[in-house]
Amino acid sequence: MTGRETIEIACTVNGVERRLAVEPRELLIDVLRDRVGLTGTKRSCDVEVCGACTVLVDGVPVSSCTTLAVEADGRDVLTIEGVAAGGELDRVQRAFVEHGALQCGFCTPGMVLAVKALLAEHAHPTEADIRHYLRGNLCRCTGYVKILEAVRGLAAEAR
């Protein structure tokens, strides 16, 4: 049947080279969660609105729920599991902990990755930059105030 054939892709996931044979219809989130075993990437809205499934592809945030896995070919994928280098929390993660910027934690992986991408683009984002960039990451525990506090703290840090 048409579409059953697989396509070989080679990508880097959290610094580890991966070679995978994927069907065209396979979504990046499913390959990451079910085949690579990285379940920190969360599926929630499934329509690119909530940001829970955010991963960085070549440093840019994408909705892995609506990205074909074949699009990762030749790219560098960062998931939440790759953020804490050598088991030590990244500065974004530390800021979230220090400001209590999470409650249930379901949105947190996407939030942390979005903030990492934001800080890579703007080392010292303004309040407007922060709100604009994070508009697409939803938190159902209404933790936005503390999330914004955490990001403001990072924005103010000397680098």
Next chain:
Amino acid sequence: MLLPRFALHRPAAIADALAMLAEHGEDASPYAGGTELLLAMKHRVLRYAHLVDLKRVPGLAGVRVAGDTLVIGALATHRALERDPLVVRHLPAYAAMTAQIANVRVRAAGTLGGNLAFAEPHADPPALLAALDARVTVAGVDGTREHTMDEFVVGPFETRRAPGEILTHVTVPLVAGRRAAYVRFGHLERPTIGVAAVLTLDADGRTVRRARIRVGSVGGRPAAAVAAEQALTGVDAAAVPDVSRDAGRRAADEVPVDADLRGAEDYKRHLVGVFVERALRQAVA
């Protein structure tokens, strides 16, 4: 949600892409960013056994100045256009608009061509491009055709692109003395309303020679606010803010509005008045 099975074709030339679309007919769709298409396929609203990926076709993603026009490739992502130096310089209102589309992830994947070809009524680029007198070029096996942006979108999810054709680029005339603004409003990712106001001033920069106002998202396609445009034509540029409220009222009375989950008809007409006024004020600010 699992996608249905499909075959992915990745041609490296537009002629090959067109041949693949012709071969598979209604079973095939062009595929670029996938931000609209993959969602519709996940929900089984659209079914295609073949997707023809256009991202490996060279020359479809760039932006260039050609004579007195800016030519925007259909495969340019919203994110790329947001920061493209030519767009920022020649069409600052477009750069500002594109930075407001959906969210950072959708902008990174979604393309201008996909946005226009999908013709979701709640979208930002069509109204502004229509007000800027943009033209849309589609390629088919028998050659290329050009449509004005005003004509291209026929109605919700319907355009003049025939099945098997590929939207290749958008051409925007570059006009001296043009003042443009796009304002949008909505509680959701997609706009409830988006209004584009484009005023072309006389050579002396003092009088509005031509006004183009397009109201997007409240109806099935971007609507021309003709009576509002007439209220602006010949007006002293400095007096535009004074005329803007009357223009907004005229627009609120004249444009087609569909009641939907985003609001009832009277609410949407109210929004039209408010946002036409704001767009005009911003255009001359």
